[in-house]
Every structure is written in structure tokens, then in C-alpha cells.
Amino acid sequence: MFESLSQRLSATVNRLRGRGRLTEENIREALREVRIALLEADVALPVVQALIQRVKVRAVGQDVMKSLSPGQALVKVVSDELTAVMGTANSELNLAVTPPAVVLMAGLQGAGKTTTVAKLARLLTERKKKKVMVVSCDVYRPAAIEQLRTLAEQVGVKFFPSEAGQDPVQIARDAIAAARREVVDVLLVDTAGRLHVDEAMMAEIKALHAAITPVETLFVVDSMTGQDAATTAKAFADALPLTGVVLTKTDGDARGGAALSVRYITGRPIKFLGAGEKTDALEPFHPDRLAQRILGMGDVLSLVEEVERKVDQEKAQKLAQKVMKGKRFDLEDMRDQLEQMNNMGGLAGLMDKLPGVSGLPDSVKSKVNDGEIKRMVAIIGSMTPRERRHPDLLNGSRRARVARGSGTQPADVNRLLKQYMQMEKMMSKLSKGGGKGLLRQMSGALKGMGGMGGMPPMR
Amino acid sequence: MLNFWKKKPAETPPAAAPAAPAADPSPEAAAPPVPAEVPAAASAAEPVEAAPARRGWRERLAGSALGRGLGSLFQRNPRLDDDLLDELETTLITADVGVEASTALVENLRQRMHKREFADAAGLRNALREALVALLKPVQQPLDPSGHKPFVVLTVGINGVGKTTTIGKLARRWRDEGRNVLLAAGDTFRAAAVEQLKTWGERNAVPVISQGQDADAASVIFDALQAARSRGADVLVADTAGRLHTQGGLMDELGKIARVLKKLDPAAPHEVLMVIDGTTGQNAVNQLRQFRQIVGVTGLVVTKLDGTAKGGVVFALAREFGLPIRFVGLGETATDLRAFDAVAFVDGLLPAADHD
Numbered sequence: 066m067f068e069s070l071s072q073r074l075s076a077t078v079n080r081l082r083g084r085g086r087l088t089e090e091n092i093r094e095a096l097r098e099v100r101i102a103l104l105e106a107d108v109a110l111p112v113v114q115a116l117i118q119r120v121k122v123r124a125v126g127q128d129v130m131k132s133l134s135p136g137q138a139l140v141k142v143v144s145d146e147l148t149a150v151m152g153t154a155n156s157e158l159n160l161a162v163t164p165p166a167v168v169l170m171a172g173l174q175g176a177g178k179t180t181t182v183a184k185l186a187r188l189l190t191e192r193k194k195k196k197v198m199v200v201s202c203d204v205y206r207p208a209a210i211e212q213l214r215t216l217a218e219q220v221g222v223k224f225f226p227s228e229a230g231q232d233p234v235q236i237a238r239d240a241i242a243a244a245r246r247e248v249v250d251v252l253l254v255d256t257a258g259r260l261h262v263d264e265a266m267m268a269e270i271k272a273l274h275a276a277i278t279p280v281e282t283l284f285v286v287d288s289m290t291g292q293d294a295a296t297t298a299k300a301f302a303d304a305l306p307l308t309g310v311v312l313t314k315t316d317g318d319a320r321g322g323a324a325l326s327v328r329y330i331t332g333r334p335i336k337f338l339g340a341g342e343k344t345d346a347l348e349p350f351h352p353d354r355l356a357q358r359i360l361g362m363g364d365v366l367s368l369v370e371e372v373e374r375k376v377d378q379e380k381a382q383k384l385a386q387k388v389m390k391g392k393r394f395d396l397e398d399m400r401d402q403l404e405q406m407n408n409m410g411g412l413a414g415l416m417d418k419l420p421g422v423s424g425l426p427d428s429v430k431s432k433v434n435d436g437e438i439k440r441m442v443a444i445i446g447s448m449t450p451r452e453r454r455h456p457d458l459l460n461g462s463r464r465a466r467v468a469r470g471s472g473t474q475p476a477d478v479n480r481l482l483k484q485y486m487q488m489e490k491m492m493s494k495l496s497k498g499g500g501k502g503l504l505r506q507m508s509g510a511l512k513g514m515g516g517m518g519g520m521p522p523m524r
Numbered sequence: 525m526l527n528f529w530k531k532k533p534a535e536t537p538p539a540a541a542p543a544a545p546a547a548d549p550s551p552e553a554a555a556p557p558v559p560a561e562v563p564a565a566a567s568a569a570e571p572v573e574a575a576p577a578r579r580g581w582r583e584r585l586a587g588s589a590l591g592r593g594l595g596s597l598f599q600r601n602p603r604l605d606d607d608l609l610d611e612l613e614t615t616l617i618t619a620d621v622g623v624e625a626s627t628a629l630v631e632n633l634r635q636r637m638h639k640r641e642f643a644d645a646a647g648l649r650n651a652l653r654e655a656l657v658a659l660l661k662p663v664q665q666p667l668d669p670s671g672h673k674p675f676v677v678l679t680v681g682i683n684g685v686g687k688t689t690t691i692g693k694l695a696r697r698w699r700d701e702g703r704n705v706l707l708a709a710g711d712t713f714r715a716a717a718v719e720q721l722k723t724w725g726e727r728n729a730v731p732v733i734s735q736g737q738d739a740d741a742a743s744v745i746f747d748a749l750q751a752a753r754s755r756g757a758d759v760l761v762a763d764t765a766g767r768l769h770t771q772g773g774l775m776d777e778l779g780k781i782a783r784v785l786k787k788l789d790p791a792a793p794h795e796v797l798m799v800i801d802g803t804t805g806q807n808a809v810n811q812l813r814q815f816r817q818i819v820g821v822t823g824l825v826v827t828k829l830d831g832t833a834k835g836g837v838v839f840a841l842a843r844e845f846g847l848p849i850r851f852v853g854l855g856e857t858a859t860d861l862r863a864f865d866a867v868a869f870v871d872g873l874l875p876a877a878d879h880d
């Protein structure tokens with residue numbers, strides 16, 4: 066999501082590169098660009114001003130290391146300051162209280178509160194092995210309670226029922242009592258979206274907070290929010306003792322300036338990123354990696370973690386061994402890889418994190434889509450096991466049959482086989498290269514995918 | 525106190541006509557063209573909101589960041605110099621007007637100021653107001669659903685912007701105008717989205733065609749169009765699941781919905797209404813660019829203008845795309861929808877100075 070900011074900064078810095086050293090004058094010029102870049106990225110103006118001031122002081126003062134070129138030096142300063150604003154380390158949820166630990170969600174309409182409740186419920190259940198209950202205090206929006214009920218069922222957590230006619234404070238109180246009875250570890254309390262200028266609604270959430278004394282009060286904010294993020298965040302932080310922020314819809318291409326604004330204004334850490342509509346699309350937020358991502362270095366660390374978590378280790382091992390032994394990479398293997406890619410939130414989620422990819426124009430990136438992956442999986446699914454193991458068998462008439470079977474065109478089948486061949490070549494090269502980590506396999510696979518949507522191979 | 529504007533808003537000569545949308549060698553060329561002329565009846569058909577709406581807008585928008593910022597700016601009765609212009613530029617930017625649009629507006633004012641066109645800061649303010657109105661006037665084109673029967677409206681936009689709520693409001697509005705309205709529950713993805721639309725249907729006594737969660741959206745909407753025809757409905761409004769403009773596969777699905785509708789009526793959908801959250805920053809430009817390319821957006825609705833965000837990004841949108849802004853959302857209830865009115869919008873943003 067932060068591509069454009071990084072593109073802009075690198076252009077500026079490239080211009081600086083020709084200069085001998087950082088002078089007041091060339092810094093001023095570069096900082097003007099940085100200022101515009103941050104504003105275009107929707108960072109709130111007061112935050113931009115503060116940031117620029119800090120960068121200026123540090124850049125002109127003698128912080129510049131001898132080993133760096135002026136351009137690098139400035140990038141480092143900007144990067145350091147972005148990181149400093151974002152906070153220093155990833156903060157987890159604090160659940161160290163006598164159970165049930167109550168978590169309250171707050172935010173504007175449509176920010177992603179309900180979805181985040183479902184995602185958190187899933188994360189706490191699956192990865193922290195907690196017993197979770199959810200409850201909706203949204204008695205206003207049509208079908209809001211039903212939405213949470215459905216999601217709770219999907220992620221398999223307890224749902225405390227409520228109804229549109231009820232009082233939100235009473236609902237929450239009853240839910241806490243139920244959570245105690247049922248010895249639940251964590252109770253997640255969803256609330257209606259509200260505008261900070263709506264006094265009655267702000268009074269309601271204050272009362273709610275007072276009644277349930279949550280250990281975590283999370284402010285949920287859409288990463289596409291503009292300058293208003295600062296105003297809104299300030300109002301919510303004034304009304305409630307916030308403990309953290311969840312930044313949603315980061316799977317889009319918003320430049321995400323709201324992250325900086327909200328963090329700066331509230332002083333509260335961003336604890337999670339929402340990166341998709343599905344209930345597994347919640348990522349811990351690593352502030353120290355954000356600046357790197359802004360500057361176009363790719364969030365390689367996040368990727369590695371994600372690969373480790375989601376890739377079916379066993380299959381990956383098998384493939385690695387197979388490839389290492391010089392055995393042929395077949396269509397069955399390709400399907401496994403495609404499916405794993407899908408598990409990882411699809412290509413869009415992956416690509417965003419790879420170095421260099423952020424520089425690709427959006428038009429190119431949008432061509433590589435997850436529908437394409439599903440179609441490829443379908444095509445392979447229409448082959449016989451023998452054909453999958455021996456792709457050479459696929460002559461014209463077999464290809465036509467596969468196309469019919471998968472509801473695609475023969476051209477699609479041909480394209481897939483071509484991509485298969487590219488991947489196969491890559492894999493055999495890999496096996497000759499020896500010692501390959503998971504990451505390299507993944508990027509190998511990605512390169513193979515490159516041909517698919519007309520995307521040029523990345524490096 | 526706004527007499528100056530009340531008297532002759534319509535005659536205001538556009539100071540800076542919006543740039544024609546850049547030629548784009550993409551499928552949007554095939555999209556239905558923006559209606560060239562506004563049906564004369566349309567303005568007469570909205571007697572209900574003429575006066576109260578304007579007051580409502582002013583009240584609601586007066587507290588906006590842009591309104592506050594510019595208000596205090598001019599109340600100080602500052603000197604007419606470059607500093608004032610810089611401050612003005614900053615203020616526009618912080619209202620999400622965007623760097624490019626803001627700079628263009630301010631540069632124009634700067635040139636005119638140096639030519640001594642303005643006697644004082646108030647003169648400059650009026651010139652800015654004129655320029656802002658001129659940017660939005662061309663996109664103030666109401667939506668008239670009388671041209672076809674059934675008139676098919678396809679509602680699109682990213683997640684959580686207010687599509688379903690807007691449909692609820694439209695249903696109410698058009699039903700109150702005596703039209704026979706039908707809704708299609710095309711968001712088959714989000715949990716309880718079908719329920720949400722059905723509730724709006726019940727509230728407004730308007731029927732909803734649905735197949736439930738996880739059904740094929742195109743087939744739901746196709747069925748709904750068939751139903752609309754057989755029941756002789758005047759308007760069909762179809763909901764769709766929110767999707768990010770960057771999600772290729774989901775975007776293609778929208779294209780498919782539009783294509784499927786054309787099998788029944790080659791002119792359908794007659795309006796592709798894109799809903800934009802008024803709190804969105806510059807990303808709205810990317811959103812509109814993608815949606816327009818893939819489903820040929822023909823009109824916009826800007827929601828959530830009842831908060832402190834005032835959707836300054838519409839200036840950038842008007843400048844780059846010139847697509848009609850049909851409505852604005854000013855709250856969560858069925859009656860919180862207003863036809864877009866450029867003068868009211870700008871009046872709300874630029875509070876009168878002390879003396880008037």
C-alpha cells in the first residue's frame with residue numbers, strides 16, 4: 066500500500082545523489098518533495114510538519130555518517146524518523162488480567178470493526194489457544210448483529226446473542242457475566258460505527274467503556290482515510306483511553322498516511338493490520354519494518370514469517386527433496402504451489418511484500434490476479450493423474466478435453482503448460498544451485514507465475 | 525448573508541473548466557456516455573429539498589475542517605500577499621482537495637492577485653469560491669431514472685463505503701416519488717449483507733430479490749432484472765459486494781455482472797453508481813480510475829459528509845474524471861440523502877466573512 070510514497074522519495078533521493086553533500090539548500094529542496102509526498106500519501110498536515118522538522122534538524126546537524134552518500138544519508142534519516150514516529154516494536158494484545166479479558170472496539174462507520182473482531186477471535190483461538198466469546202453492541206445498523214453471529218460461527222467461537230431493541234451497556238454487562246460463567250478467556254465487544262461529532266453516540270461508548278473496563282480499547286481505522294484521520298483519532302483518543310490501533314484494508318493501494326497520523330496523534334501503537342476480507346487476514350504490525358516498506362525495500366521479514374506459518378511444511382519439504390534429488394517438477398507439484406499461494410492470501414498479498422515489486426506500475430500488478438490462480442488449479446484438476454505426472458502426454462486432443470472439463474479455452478490450457486515449463490526450468494536450475502530455502506522456492510514459483518498475467522519476470 | 529451567491533450562482537462563468545478526462549485506450553470507451561444534458565424536469569422534480577437542503581448542508585458542513593480553516597483564515601482579515609495564498613493552499617490540502625488540484629487553484633489566484641484583480645482578502649475569497657463552484661458545477665447532474673423501464677442502477681464501490689445504506693436511501697426516495705422500486709441483493713459475500721438489504725427493503729416497503737449468501741451475484745442480479753420486467757417495476761437497484769479496486773478477479777466479476785445484464789437489456793445497467801466514502805483521502809482517485817475502467821462508472825455518491833471530513837477529494841475527482849456527482853450521504857437514516865448541489869457544497873465549505 067505504500068508504493069507511491071516510496072517511489073516519490075526514491076525519485077527525490079536520486080536527484081540528490083548527484084550532489085556532493087547535504088547542504089541546507091539541497092535538503093530544503095528534497096524536504097519540500099518529501100512534504101508533498103507525505104501529504105499526497107494522506108499523512109495529516111500537523112504530522113507532516115513535525116516529521117519534516119525532525120528530519121531537518123537531524124539531517125543538517127552532524128548525524129550523517131561518512132560511509133553514506135548524501136542521498137542514502139537522507140533516506141536513512143527519513144526512514145529513522147518514520148520509524149521513530151511509528152514506535153519501536155510490535156506490541157501484542159495485553160490479556161494479562163483475571164479472565165475474561167475484555168476487548169472493546171471503537172471507530173467510524175464501515176472502518177472494519179466487526180471483521181476485525183472475527184479476525185482477532187480466530188487469531189486468539191488458533192494461535193494463542195484462548196477460549197474466546199464475541200458480542201455485538203451494534204443495535205443500530207441493520208443486520209449488524211447477524212453479521213457477527215455468522216462470522217462467529219465461521220471462526221468457531223462463542224457468540225453471545227443480542228437484539229436490536231436492547232441497551233448496548235446492558236448487553237455488554239450480560240455478556241461479561243456469561244463469559245465468567247462459561248470460563249471464557251477473552252471477550253471481544255463489537256460496537257456500532259459512530260462519528261466523533263455525534264455527542265449521544267460518543268456518550269454511549271464512554272458509558273460502555275466505564276461499565277466494562279476493558280483491558281484493551283482498540284481504535285479501528287481505515288487505511289484509506291484522508292486528513293480527517295487526525296481529527297477523528299484525536300476525538301476518539303480524548304473520549305476513550307485507547308490502548309491500540311488496528312489499521313484495516315491495507316490490502317489496497319492506499320499510501321497509508323493515516324497510519325502515521327493516527328499513531329502520532331494518539332500516541333498509541335498500531336497493533337494489527339487488516340489485510341483482506343477473510344478472517345485470517347490479520348497481521349501483527351511491525352513498526353520498524355514500516356519505514357523500510359515505505360522506502361521500497363520490501364517487507365521481506367514479514368514474508369518469511371508468513372511463509373513459515375502458512376506453507377504446508379510437509380509438502381514444501383517433499384518438493385524441496387524432490388527437486389534436490391533432481392526429480393522432475395510435475396503438474397501435481399505446480400498445483401500444490403498454486404494452492405499454497407492461494408492460502409497465503411493470494412498473489413496480491415505476497416507481491417506487496419517483495420522487494421522491487423513495489424516499483425511495478427499498478428496496471429501490471431493488477432493483471433496478476435487470484436482468479437487466474439483458481440483457474441489454473443481448475444485446469445490441472447481436469448487432467449488425469451497420469452497427465453499431471455507426465456505433462457508430455459498432453460497432446461492437442463487431450464488439451465481440448467482438459468479445456469472443456471475445466472470450462473476454459475484451449476488457449477488457457479496452452480498458457481498454463483507454458484508457465485509450467487517455465488517453472489519446471491526454474492526448478493531444475495534450483496536443484497543444480499543446491500541449498501535452497503523456502504523463500505527461494507517461493508520466489509522461484511513467483512517468477513514462474515510472472516508469465517501468467519503478462520507480468521515481466523522480476524529480476 | 526449569502527446574497528451574492530444566491531442571486532446568480534448559475535451565471536458564474538467557469539474560471540477554470542475541469543480538464544477533459546484524459547483519453548484512455550481502455551474498455552471504458554465502451555461505457556455508456558455521461559448524459560450530455562440534464563433533463564429539464566429533474567430540477568423541478570425536487571421541490572422537497574431545495575430550501576431545507578441548502579440550510580441543512582450549510583449547517584452540517586460549517587463545522588468541517590475546510591470550513592473552519594478557511595473561516596478563521598478570512599476572519600482575521602489578513603493581508604493580501606503570497607503568505608495568504610500559501611496558507612490557503614495548505615488549507616485546501618488538509619481538506620483532502622489534493623496537492624495537484626490545490627496548487628492549480630492557488631496558482632490561478634496568485635496570477636490574478638499579481639494583476640491586482642482583488643481589492644482585498646474578501647475579493648480573493650470570492651474568487652476562490654467562484655473557482656471551486658466552477659469545478660463542481662459541471663458535475664452537478666441529477667440522476668433521473670425515468671428514461672428506461674425498468675431503469676437499472678448497479679451500485680459499486682470498495683468495502684464499507686455505504687453502498688447498501690445508499691440503496692436503502694434511494695429506495696425510499698424513489699418510492700416516495702411514486703416509482704415502483706425493486707432491489708437486488710447482489711452482495712452475496714459479506715456476512716449478513718443480504719439480511720442488511722432486506723431490512724432496508726422492509727423499512728421502505730420495497731421488495732428485495734435475493735438468493736442468499738454465497739449465491740452467484742451475476743445470477744441474482746440477472747434474476748432480479750427478469751423479475752423487475754415481469755412485475756413492471758420502474759427502477760431496479762442492485763447491491764454488490766464491496767471490493768478493493770486492486771483485486772483483479774473481483775473487479776472482473778463486476779464486468780461480468782454488467783455483461784450478463786446486457787443479455788436482457790443491451791442498454792443496462794443504465795447507471796453505474798459508484799459510492800465513495802467522504803472520509804477517503806487521495807486514494808479515491810485510484811478507486812474511481814479502476815472502477816471506471818472496468819465497469820464504466822456513470823455517476824458518484826459521496827457518503828458520510830455528516831462528519832468532519834468533507835470530501836475535498838471530489839475536487840480532484842471532478843478535475844480528473846468529470847463524472848456526475850449524483851448524491852451526497854449526510855447520515856444513516858433513509859432520508860439522509862441529498863441531490864448533489866455544487867453551490868450548497870461550496871457555500872458550506874466557505875463560510876461568509878464577518879461583514880456579510
Ligand SMILES: Nc1nc2c(ncn2[C@@H]2O[C@H](COP(=O)(O)OP(=O)(O)OP(=O)(O)O)[C@@H](O)[C@H]2O)c(=O)[nH]1
Nearest residue numbers: 174175176177178179180258314339340341683684
Ligand atoms: N479488503 C479489506 N476489506 C476489509 C478489511 N476489513 C474489513 N473489510 C471490509 O470492510 C467492510 C466493512 O467492514 P465491517 O467489519 O462491517 O466494518 P464495521 O466497522 O463493523 O462497520 P459498521 O458496523 O457498519 O460501522 C466489509 O465489507 C468488510 O468485509 C480489510 O482489511 N481488507
Ligand SMILES: Nc1nc2c(ncn2[C@@H]2O[C@H](COP(=O)(O)OP(=O)(O)O)[C@@H](O)[C@H]2O)c(=O)[nH]1
Nearest residue numbers: 174175684685686687688689827828853854855
Ligand atoms: N454517518 C454516516 N454513516 C453512513 C453513511 N452512509 C453509510 N453509513 C454507514 O457506514 C457503514 C457502512 O455502510 P454500508 O452501507 O454497510 O456499506 P457497504 O459495505 O458499502 O454496503 C454503515 O455503518 C452505515 O450505517 C453516511 O452518509 N453517514
Ligand SMILES: [Mg+2]
Nearest residue numbers: 178179203209
Ligand atoms: Mg460492524
Ligand SMILES: [Mg+2]
Nearest residue numbers: 687688711717
Ligand atoms: Mg453492503
